[in-house]
Amino acid sequence: MPTSPVSTGSAPPIPKPVPPKVSTDPAVPRQGARWQNYITTILVALLALAVLITITRNWNAWEGGKVEQGTDDAYIRGDVTPLSTKVSGIVRSVDVADYQQVHKGDLLVELQDDDYQAEADQAKSAVEAARASIQENLRQRQLQDARIDKALAGIDQAKAQIAAAEAGKEAVQAELTHARSERRRQEGLYQVRSTTEQNLEAAVAAEGNLSGQFANRDADLHQAQTMLRSSELAAEAERRSKAVLESEEMQLQADLHAKQANLTSVQVNLGYTKIYAPGDGTVGERQVRPGQLVSPGTQVISFVALTKWVQANYRETQLTNVKVGDPAEIRIDEYPGQPIRGKVVEIAPASGSQFALLPPDNATGNFTKVVQRISVKIALDDSTFAAKLRPGLSVIATVRTRR
Secondary structure, rough: OOOOOOOOOOOOOOOOOOOOOOOOOOOOOOHHHHHHHHHHHHHHHHHHHHHHHHHHOOOOOOOOOOEEEEEEEEEEEEEEEEEEOOEEEEEEEEEEOOOEEEEOOOOOEEEOHHHHHHHHHHHHHHHHHHHHHHHHHEEEEEHHHHHHHHHHHHHHHHHHHHHHHHHHHHHHHHHHHHHHHHHHHHHHHHOOOOOOOHHHHHHHHHHHHHHHHHHHHHHHHHHHHHHHHHHHHHHHHHHHHHHHHHHHHEEEEEEEHHHHHHHHHHHHHHOOOOEOOOOOOEEEOOOOOOEEEOOOOOOOEEEEEEEEEEEEEHHHHHHOOOOOOOOEEEEOOOOOOOEEEEEEEOOOOOOHHHHHOOOOOOOOOOOOOOEEEEEEEEOOOOOHHHOOOOOOOOEEEEEEOOO
């Protein structure tokens, strides 16, 4: 008989593990994978939110607290003066070339000045004529003074004649009184036959003679008084004539001043026919040519002064610790690898938008906050090197604050 393959007393057989049944239904989701995806997304969002809040709340403090503040919104600046004409005329000559270096007082442009020279000569003649009129008035017043002195002398003479006539009249009056008494006495004596007819006739003749002399003295007195009144009237008339001449002198002086002012104005206009360099520097491109007709305000050439500086436009958040006197480092695109030292000399009192032609008005309408720019003026330590720079060059300015 065949033997059994399982021996007596051996262990019972171990059953095989049954794998779990996986549902093949697509409607049943995978819970573990879905939660893992949500957790990753939430963590990323929370981290981004934390970074955003941190940057938003502390960025300005971080930026303003840095020791070095730099900006590439910076340029070389200088005084660029457009030179223009003050008077109209035809250009006679342009005595400089484009971009030529000039010194203070060098002649740049000259206009034809024939018309203005003629006006100046005419104004000079008018001033000389006014001065001649004043001199003539002075001579007339001197003549009036002589006439017044003559009239005053006539007054004195008339008064002297009046005094003499009155004295002579008084003397004749006394003699006439004595002659009349003598005549009456002779008449009385003649009536009683105590005197002769000759004595009576002599007394009458003496009285008549003295009466004539008295009448002559009285006529002299009246004549002297008339002369006195005439001399006084003449003196008064001469004084009035002198007063008229004095008033005319004031008018002539005013006319002289007006003509002198006109001469000054004409000479100033004559000077405007020549345009000189206002200082040491360089001129730009010529805008006019000889023979060209220009009017007042026509720009003929630009002048660039030697003094240069850097205008750096920093964000308002960068100026927390920037002060006047802070050292600065300038890097100019035209001179790569060549840092230039300088220092802050001025900080603008307002942002650039406040100096605009039409400053923004944020009191109406919608508002969007924009970081403002404030200009900082930086002077270069090397003035000789600064004189070679050209306004408008781009630079990178870095200010080291003193915290």
